[in-house]
Amino acid sequence: MAKRGISILKGIEAQTVIDVLNKAYCDEWLAYYQYFIESKVVKGIMKDAVMAELNLHAADELRHATMVCGRIIQLGGTPILHPSEWLTHSNCKYDAPTNPDVRAILDQAISGEQCAITTYSNLLELTREKDIVTYDLISQILADEVEHEEDLQSLFDDIEEFIEQFKQ
Numbered sequence: 050m051a052k053r054g055i056s057i058l059k060g061i062e063a064q065t066v067i068d069v070l071n072k073a074y075c076d077e078w079l080a081y082y083q084y085f086i087e088s089k090v091v092k093g094i095m096k097d098a099v100m101a102e103l104n105l106h107a108a109d110e111l112r113h114a115t116m117v118c119g120r121i122i123q124l125g126g127t128p129i130l131h132p133s134e135w136l137t138h139s140n141c142k143y144d145a146p147t148n149p150d151v152r153a154i155l156d157q158a159i160s161g162e163q164c165a166i167t168t169y170s171n172l173l174e175l176t177r178e179k180d181i182v183t184y185d186l187i188s189q190i191l192a193d194e195v196e197h198e199e200d201l202q203s204l205f206d207d208i209e210e211f212i213e214q215f216k217q
Contacts, residue, residue, distance in 0.1 A: 054123055054182070061179040067126030069172055070117050070183070074128050075139040076168060077114035080161055081107050083143060087158065093151035095208055102204060103158065106197050113190050120186055140168045155205040162198035169194060 055063050084107035088100045118128045129138055136143060141164035144157040169191040176184040 055125065057181065059179050061176065063124045064126070066176065066180055066183055067121055067124050069175060070121050070124075071126070071129050072138055072140050073168060073172065074114055074117045074121065075135040076141045076165060077110050077117060078132070078135050079139055079141065079143045080165065081110035081114060083146070083161060084110060084158065087146045087154045090146050090149045091151055091154045092149045093208075094211065095204065096151055099151050099155065099204055102200055103154075106158070106200075109193050109197065113193065116186055116190065120183055123182070141165060152205065152208060155201055155208070159198060159201045159205065162194055162201060165194040166191065166198060 058066070084103045088103035088107065091099055091103070121128045129135065141161060144161065146154055146157065148154075169187050172187045173184060173191065176187065178184075
């Protein structure tokens with residue numbers, strides 16, 4: 050634990066930050082797995098483009114989990130140690146891809162990104178002017194999550210447009 054690093058916290062307890070970061074840590078692992086497995090089971094039009102995007106997002110979610118884990122440790126905390134706890138400690142739900150249709154997969158992924166955007170927006174508010182290190186880390190992750198939502202929504206819209214054109 051970095052004692053001097055913790056001393057820069059203003060008006061917020063390290064344990065409070067650790068607790069909310071652990072929830073985000075669980076979210077990131079669930080998002081990683083969701084993207085990973087979705088990329089394996091997805092079927093339908095533009096499947097290859099969707100698979101590629103999901104794999105990129107999975108890599109980003111794993112990187113986010115690593116970033117959040119590092120900050121938890123810097124604050125003197127312990128990251129959630131067992132995968133069985135991810136579902137009970139997460140902010141966002143896990144949607145098993147029971148329907149492999151590309152549009153259903155994208156819809157689930159977009160919903161997950163929207164939850165992540167809400168979660169990280171709330172974390173920014175919590176840490177604003179209180180924990181600049183966590184604030185900066187969360188800002189970086191939030192920017193990625195906003196980009197992910199846009200990427201996925203664009204793919205979804207392209208598929209919908211293609212289907213409409215095909216019907217005509």
